[in-house]
Amino acid sequence: MLVIGVTGGIGSGKTAVTDRFQSHGITVVDADLASRVIVEPGRPAITAIEQHFGSAVICEDKTLDRRTLRDIIFNDTAERKWLEQLTHPLIGQEIIAQLQASQSPYTILVSPLLLESVQHQMAQRILVVDVPVELQISRTINRDDTTEAGVKAIINAQMDRARRVEKADDIIINDQGLNELHNAVDALHKNYLALRTQP
Numbered sequence: 001m002l003v004i005g006v007t008g009g010i011g012s013g014k015t016a017v018t019d020r021f022q023s024h025g026i027t028v029v030d031a032d033l034a035s036r037v038i039v040e041p042g043r044p045a046i047t048a049i050e051q052h053f054g055s056a057v058i059c060e061d062k063t064l065d066r067r068t069l070r071d072i073i074f075n076d077t078a079e080r081k082w083l084e085q086l087t088h089p090l091i092g093q094e095i096i097a098q099l100q101a102s103q104s105p106y107t108i109l110v111s112p113l114l115l116e117s118v119q120h121q122m123a124q125r126i127l128v129v130d131v132p133v134e135l136q137i138s139r140t141i142n143r144d145d146t147t148e149a150g151v152k153a154i155i156n157a158q159m160d161r162a163r164r165v166e167k168a169d170d171i172i173i174n175d176q177g178l179n180e181l182h183n184a185v186d187a188l189h190k191n192y193l194a195l196r197t198q199p
Contacts, residue, residue, distance in 0.1 A: 002106035002196050003099060004170075005123030007114035009161060010154050011140035012129040013174040013181065018110045020185040027102035031111030031119060034094040038087060039064045045090055052082065088117070095122065105196045115159055115167055125195075127188065128168035130161065131175050 008014050018028045039046045041062040049069070050058050057069045073080040099107055099122065114120050131139075133155065140151045165171060170191075172184045 001099070001102070002125075002192065003123045004106060004108050004192060005114045005120055005126045006108055006110040006129065007112060007126065007164065008129030008174075009131070009136055009158050009164070010112070010151065011136040011138075011143065012131045013139075014110055014112070014129050016178065016181055017127075017129050017172060017174070017185055018108055020182050021108050021189065024186075024189050025104055026106065026108055026189070027098075027104040028108045028110060029095055029098040029102070031091065031095060031109065031113070034098065035087065035091050037094055038090040045087060048086055049083070053079075092118070095119065106192045112158070115164060120167075125169040125192075126167055127170040127172065128164050129172050129174050130165055130168075131173070133161065135175055 006014060006018060008017075018030070022028050037043075039049065046058070046062075046064055049064065053069065053072060057065050057072070059065045069083075073083050095109065099109065109119065109123055111117070111119050114123070114126070120126060136155060137148055137151045140146060140154075141148060144151075170188055172181065172188070174181055174184075
């Protein structure tokens with residue numbers, strides 16, 4: 001099985017890239033979505049979280065109150081580590097299950113923390129979607145209705161852009177329009193199909 005890991009900083013255009021791969025019939029496994037699946041009501045993780053943090057982190061509809069939980073864990077390193085030790089193995093299991101269920105010629109694993117976590121070990125190639133920092137900031141402000149300081153804080157918490165690019169097998173510079181982006185993805189799609197057929 002050929003797994004292509006896709007990553008990039010906030011506002012780089014990972015979703016536009018993976019949407020284009022999906023339009024070619026390629027399965028996309030999203031680590032962010034996997035992290036939501038494991039804390040759905042009735043799953044063991046949400047029970048453990050409620051037992052540990054109390055009912056304040058559970059909404060009336062039994063879903064996780066992400067904002068309350070985030071406020072707790074970003075102000076307490078020990079609590080964040082506890083949560084990561086619970087959820088990271090479960091997220092890994094969910095990603096593996098989705099990768100194994102994929103029927104497409106190759107599979108995309110998209111994750112903002114691909115290179116910062118063990119997730120990159122699940123991929124045979126790394127595709128980095130790269131944009132200049134100024135574009136990251138302007139795109140994210142427009143998309144998320146956030147502040148420049150807020151975006152810069154996220155960028156600073158993520159892997160350094162140069163280091164991310166250094167670890168890439170393939171790079172898409174996403175500083176042009178959607179047509180250029182689609183052309184870049186289409187070219188990579190052909191390459192990945194060719195790689196798939198190599199002995």
